[in-house]
Amino acid sequence: MTSPQPRIGVVRFPGACDDRDALWALAALDAEALFVWYQETELPDLDAVVLPGGFSYGDYLRCGAIARFAPAMEAVVEFAAAGGLVLGICNGFQILCEAGLLPGVLRRNESLSFVCRDVPLVVERTDTPFTTRCEHGQTLTIPVKHGEGNWYADDDLYEELERRNQIVLRYAEPVNGSRNDVAGVVNGRGNVMGLMPHPEHAVDSLLGSADGALILSSLVESARERALAAV
Amino acid sequence: MKATVLVRPKQGILDPEGQAVESSLRRLGFSVDEARIGRVVDLEVQSADPAVARAEVERMCEQLLANPLIESYEIELVEEQK
Numbered sequence: 001m002t003s004p005q006p007r008i009g010v011v012r013f014p015g016a017c018d019d020r021d022a023l024w025a026l027a028a029l030d031a032e033a034l035f036v037w038y039q040e041t042e043l044p045d046l047d048a049v050v051l052p053g054g055f056s057y058g059d060y061l062r063c064g065a066i067a068r069f070a071p072a073m074e075a076v077v078e079f080a081a082a083g084g085l086v087l088g089i090c091n092g093f094q095i096l097c098e099a100g101l102l103p104g105v106l107r108r109n110e111s112l113s114f115v116c117r118d119v120p121l122v123v124e125r126t127d128t129p130f131t132t133r134c135e136h137g138q139t140l141t142i143p144v145k146h147g148e149g150n151w152y153a154d155d156d157l158y159e160e161l162e163r164r165n166q167i168v169l170r171y172a173e174p175v176n177g178s179r180n181d182v183a184g185v186v187n188g189r190g191n192v193m194g195l196m197p198h199p200e201h202a203v204d205s206l207l208g209s210a211d212g213a214l215i216l217s218s219l220v221e222s223a224r225e226r227a228l229a230a231v
Numbered sequence: 232m233k234a235t236v237l238v239r240p241k242q243g244i245l246d247p248e249g250q251a252v253e254s255s256l257r258r259l260g261f262s263v264d265e266a267r268i269g270r271v272v273d274l275e276v277q278s279a280d281p282a283v284a285r286a287e288v289e290r291m292c293e294q295l296l297a298n299p300l301i302e303s304y305e306i307e308l309v310e311e312q313k
Contacts, residue, residue, distance in 0.1 A: 062298055069295075098298070105300045110247050152244070152301060177247070 004231075005032040006047040006223035011076065011092075013038045013067050016054035018089065018200060025200040026050065029213060031220045038070040047223035047230075048085035049076055051092025053145075053198055063106060063148045064094030073099060085129050085226070086192045087219055090146055093184075093194030102187055102194045103161055104153040109146070110177025116145040118208060120172035121183050121197060128168055128186050129222030130193045133214045139172055140211035142197040149196040150177040151185070164188060169195055232276050233309040234288045238297045239269035272296055281308050 008031045010022045019035065026033035036043060043049065057066035067073060073095070080086045080101055088096040096102040109115060118141050123134040134140065153161060158179060161167060169184030176196070184195030199212030240246045246267045253266035274291075278284040288306050297304040 061295070065295060065298070105298055107301060108247055110245070112247050112251055154300065157300075177245070 004224070004227055005030060006220060006227045007032045007034065007045060008048045008050060008220070008223055009034055009036040009043060009046045010050045010052055011036045011038060011072050012052075013054065013056035013070060013072075013091075013095075015056045015058055016052050016091070018053035018091075018198065021198075022050050022052040022089065022200040025203045025212070025216055026220065028203060029217045029220045031223065036072055038067070038072045041071045041075060043072070043075045043079055046079070046084070047227045048087070048219055049079055050219075051076070051086070051088040051095055052200070053090030053092060056091055056095065059091075059148070062094075062098065064091060064096075064098040067091075067095045068099040077101065080187075080192050083189070083191050085219065085223055087130055088192075088194035089198055089200065090144075090149070090196055093196055094148065096192060096194045101192050102185055103157055103166065104151050104179075104182075104185065106148050106196070107150040107152050107177075108148050109150050114145070114147040115149065115176055116143070118143050118202075119175050119183075119197060121169045122172050123168070124170060125165065125168045125186070128190055128193060128218075130186070130215055130218050131168060132221060133218040140169075140214065141209040142199055142202045142212050142215075143208070144175060144197045146176070146196055149175070151182045151196070152179050161185065168193060169197070232279055232281070232284050234274040234276055234284060235307045235309070236272040236274065236288060236292060236296055237269060237305040237307070238272065238292075238302050239304070240267055241301055241303050244301050269302075281310060284308055 023033045171181040186193045199215040202209040202212030249267040256263045292304045
């Protein structure tokens, strides 16, 4: 018996630029990937949602601050509140933070320079739906490309996140000034994750690394389990 | 009624943009101890009642204009001359 393909929606905001790569990567990893237009007020029947990278609304005001009010985001907030899987990549991470679905905020890189290179990441949790295929302590090589990836939380918030084990990925070297080198965080419930690196740009060794496929195929598998459980 | 919102990086929050400007000012020969960079939002709000207008602008700040994790804000109202 062939297992069903999970349906994963990729939300297209005005100014998104990694939406097609995300769609392609998810399809290559055996998901039925479909675009969701930002003006949609309801999501189609989905097993997971990806908010892709880019520069939604030109990064006006603060990155992600305008996109969080897009009609589709209200539907994504409801989807997440019902326990649905949501992964935010780069600008998607910024949007999730601005929307209050993830803790912290992404600020201008400490260097003020746009950073565009492969970075080593250490996996700190393998029990999230987004990292099941990774090993604890494993180093992944995945590219970043951002000017505002400097994740920040104040002392109280940071300590709470450490206590609750919500830091999923850390840079193995300084990249953007991010507090304690945080590269990816998950919400308390474990169904929403955001990361600055771009796993969709690293799903084939032809692209320099296939480590991003470990993250995205974890998501695809988790979504598939949910699709099967819902049948 | 006109309202001006000043959004600033909170005290203690690193402001790399301000630091870059600060070092440029020093290079130009100015004696500057610190420069911090925020944002100004000029608004034209419909309400003519200052209390109502202020409350409304405060809600705008909380929901969109400032991110409370890293930014503080100040509201200045300019009452129209009759």
